[in-house]
Amino acid sequence: xxxxxxxETRLSSNGQVIIPKALRAAHHWKAGQELIAIEVGDGxxxxxxxxxxxxxxxxxxxxxxxxxxxxxLDELEDAIRQGVLEQxxxxx
Numbered sequence: 001x002x003x004x005x006x007x008e009t010r011l012s013s014n015g016q017v018i019i020p021k022a023l024r025a026a027h028h029w030k031a032g033q034e035l036i037a038i039e040v041g042d043g044x045x046x047x048x049x050x051x052x053x054x055x056x057x058x059x060x061x062x063x064x065x066x067x068x069x070x071x072x073l074d075e076l077e078d079a080i081r082q083g084v085l086e087q088x089x090x091x092x
Contacts, residue, residue: 008020027048
């Protein structure tokens with residue numbers, strides 16, 4: 001497929017732009033493709049939005065290892081209590 005270095009299109013009164021067929025085909029963009037619009041200098045760059053792959057808790061649970069001794073339930077409750085007290089005293 002031969003692409004011109006520049007393709008022309010127009011902005012509709014609704015703010016819509018038709019991406020030329022040759023460009024859509026070259027990038028494998030189909031109807032409904034979500035795009036990200038990024039301002040660059042005097043123009044706009046359109047990039048496909050790539051969703052994060054779906055994961056389960058088991059796949060990510062151990063990704064951030066805690067290197068110290070685990071906290072007890074009492075220590076966690078004390079930390080929460082301290083945080084609430086700090087927020088209460090710092091209110092304006």
